[in-house]
Amino acid sequence: MSQKLQAPRGTRDFYPDEMRLRRWLFDHFEEVARRYGFEQIDAPIVEHEELFTRKAGEEIVEQLYHFELHDRRLALRPEMTPSLARMVLARSGSLRMPLRWFSLPQCWRYERMTRGRKREHYQWNMDIWGEPDVTAEAELIAAACDLLDRVAIPRGDVKIRINNRKLLEQTLAQSVLRERPERFAPLCVVIDKIDKIGPDAVLELLTDPGGEVALPPEDGRFVVDWLGLRDLGDALSSGPAHSSGGAELSRLFELLDAYGIADRVVFDASVVRGLAYYTGVVFEAFDTAGELRAICGGGRYDNLLETLGGRHTPAVGFGLGDVVIGELLADRNLLPDCTRELDALVFPFGETERRAAVGVATALRKQGLAVDLVLNEARLKRVLSDADHNGARRVYLLGPDELARGEVLVRDLQSGEQHTEPLAEPDGEPPHN
RNA sequence: GUGGGCGUAGCUCAGUUGGUUAGAGCGCCAGAUUGUGGUUCUGGAAGUCGGGGGUUCAAAUCCCCUCGCCCACCCCA
Numbered sequence: 001m002s003q004k005l006q007a008p009r010g011t012r013d014f015y016p017d018e019m020r021l022r023r024w025l026f027d028h029f030e031e032v033a034r035r036y037g038f039e040q041i042d043a044p045i046v047e048h049e050e051l052f053t054r055k056a057g058e059e060i061v062e063q064l065y066h067f068e069l070h071d072r073r074l075a076l077r078p079e080m081t082p083s084l085a086r087m088v089l090a091r092s093g094s095l096r097m098p099l100r101w102f103s104l105p106q107c108w109r110y111e112r113m114t115r116g117r118k119r120e121h122y123q124w125n126m127d128i129w130g131e132p133d134v135t136a137e138a139e140l141i142a143a144a145c146d147l148l149d150r151v152a153i154p155r156g157d158v159k160i161r162i163n164n165r166k167l168l169e170q171t172l173a174q175s176v177l178r179e180r181p182e183r184f185a186p187l188c189v190v191i192d193k194i195d196k197i198g199p200d201a202v203l204e205l206l207t208d209p210g211g212e213v214a215l216p217p218e219d220g221r222f223v224v225d226w227l228g229l230r231d232l233g234d235a236l237s238s239g240p241a242h243s244s245g246g247a248e249l250s251r252l253f254e255l256l257d258a259y260g261i262a263d264r265v266v267f268d269a270s271v272v273r274g275l276a277y278y279t280g281v282v283f284e285a286f287d288t289a290g291e292l293r294a295i296c297g298g299g300r301y302d303n304l305l306e307t308l309g310g311r312h313t314p315a316v317g318f319g320l321g322d323v324v325i326g327e328l329l330a331d332r333n334l335l336p337d338c339t340r341e342l343d344a345l346v347f348p349f350g351e352t353e354r355r356a357a358v359g360v361a362t363a364l365r366k367q368g369l370a371v372d373l374v375l376n377e378a379r380l381k382r383v384l385s386d387a388d389h390n391g392a393r394r395v396y397l398l399g400p401d402e403l404a405r406g407e408v409l410v411r412d413l414q415s416g417e418q419h420t421e422p423l424a425e426p427d428g429e430p431p432h433n
Numbered sequence: 434g435u436g437g438g439c440g441u442a443g444c445u446c447a448g449u450u451g452g453u454u455a456g457a458g459c460g461c462c463a464g465a466u467u468g469u470g471g472u473u474c475u476g477g478a479a480g481u482c483g484g485g486g487g488u489u490c491a492a493a494u495c496c497c498c499u500c501g502c503c504c505a506c507c508c509c510a
Contacts, residue, residue: 059510197508293509381468409468
């Protein structure tokens with residue numbers, strides 16, 4: 001096939017087989033969102049590029065799909081949060097807080113591909129606006145856990161690492177960053193890489209005199225040592241005396257215990273996330289086997305609306321992409337067998353019976369059934385074979401004999417049993433989904 | 434970006450000392466008489482052997498270039 005006829009690298013076509021799996025996953029996203037009282041929103045996939053450029057060395061900004069059209073600089077959204085913030089800002093006077101909004105945006109990022117990383121993915125976003133308390137974080141983390149349960153990932157195969165940028169910021173504010181608090185965001189962007197490049201490389205970046213952070217070596221060492229903490233108690237005792245960030249974490253873990261998910265979360269001082277706008281609690285889900293990149297990530301971004309010119313509005317959210325969780329499910333053989341489902345197939349033997357067949361199909365469709373009507377003149381053998389192939393439960397057969405008697409012959413494909421029904425009111429069963 | 438592997442029918446793949454019309458399984462299509470599927474049997478269609486160039490009497494097979502896919506590393510959400 002000509003290369004120009006292939007989908008661009010890193011993008012996917014969804015044939016019915018794949019689409020059914022996607023539908024299955026999205027149904028779970030939507031159902032969890034519904035159970036937590038979230039309402040769905042959407043926004044344009046194309047935004048003004050400026051909405052996404054934040055100059056903190058974020059990779060997400062460097063990997064924008066962008067283009068210029070009629071003197072406008074536009075970009076495909078690499079994530080949903082800026083669009084969401086834009087929407088909140090536009091109606092900030094009339095929105096009744098707190099808000100619980102979710103979305104299923106397709107997001108784009110131009111980067112080199114590896115396993116679990118494409119240039120396009122669908123990301124389930126769950127956000128709460130207007131709630132400064134960590135009760136919001138707890139609610140979101142619980143929702144993420146519910147999703148993992150719904151797709152049957154064994155408890156323990158995925159855990160959620162939690163940290164609080166505020167705790168780190170408050171710790172560093174008294175020492176390393178006392179003279180340069182503005183370097184905190186770029187510092188977090190660098191720290192985010194620690195899992196991928198290791199502590200030594202992070203130290204190098206932090207202390208690079210030409211870098212955005214440019215810490216003295218001993219200060220860099222202090223930061224990297226801090227990141228090694230995995231026990232909240234240790235972090236609290238070695239942090240500042242009355243850190244609100246530490247107190248938030250203690251409270252959050254308590255709340256998560258109330259949700260019954262204390263065993264699925266861990267404190268990890270090295271988690272900061274790679275986006276500049278996070279201000280407080282940050283978290284990410286990862287597979288405990290360590291085979292994949294983060295499955296889900298999120299956190300609190302209380303200042304984002306202000307940076308767009310709005311009023312200070314607390315907000316917290318997470319994103320969970322379809323690609324990584326799809327890999328995880330495929331690896332564990334947890335993807336369901338989604339077969340096509342069709343309630344009925346209606347078959348007129350010839351054009352003489354078509355009018356009656358249309359009537360049967362219409363009546364069944366009015367009952368809410370999924371009905372395929374054979375559109376051409378076909379042989380019965382072929383029609384039954386098609387019906388079988390397409391997962392139809394019943395076939396409504398209309399030949400000259402049936403028409404003469406004012407009946408339709410109904411064949412159940414599972415049992416092979418047949419019975420007749422009066423043509424006037426064919427008796428479909430309720431839809432099965 | 435570097436290294437390695439792969440690219441033959443819709444899919445999974447056979448096919449080397451270069452040698453007639455390039456194969457299998459699955460799938461697809463059509464039959465096995467009159468209006469009955471999932472099984473079986475028979476037959477059929479379908480491939481610029483990823484693309485381009487070169488060597489040769491002759492290339493799926495050898496060489497070069499190129500594109501694409503996979504893995505690892507590098508890099509990075």
